[in-house]
Amino acid sequence: MKTSSKTPAKTPKLHVKTGDTVIVVAGADKGKKGEILKVFPEKQRAIVSGMKMAKKHIKPTAEQPQGGVIEIEMPIHVSNLMHLDPKSGEPTRIGRKKDESGKTVRYSKKSGEIIK
Structure with missing residues (x-):
């Protein structure tokens, strides 16, 4: 049976x-820091x-x-963004783990601190 590609x-x-x-x-805009205003997961x-x-x-x-004429922010691909470590402020990777209550939380791989 053929599966649908749609x-x-x-x-x-x-x-x-x-x-x-x-940080980008x-x-x-490489090297600039900013806050995420909106995320488009499907894109x-x-x-x-x-x-x-x-x-x-x-x-x-x-x-x-x-x-x-106005200036607006355009979307950036998430692969070009790195999270900033809450302790040191340096770029870090993000991991996921379960906390004491069994809820999945994000944490900084550099310092191990939980990201809110």
Whole structure:
């Protein structure tokens, strides 16, 4: 029996969440730090405050009567982001483990500290 190629793929678990502090490790904004504003798990991308700025032309509307050109943040692929260690502030990998109550938590592989 042939399986359908149109079955939806499972969205992967990402190492970043909204509100995390990250550093960009590749691209034009390499080395800059910022906070994650929004995550798109299905596309494996995240919007980081102040990173990958692009100009967008806006038509005049009721909210923006002048219209014009504004700068907005564009999504960055999560492979270009690394979490910052809560203790030292250095880039670190993220691991998952169960805490005392049996809940899965994220932790810093560098210092072992749990990431909220």
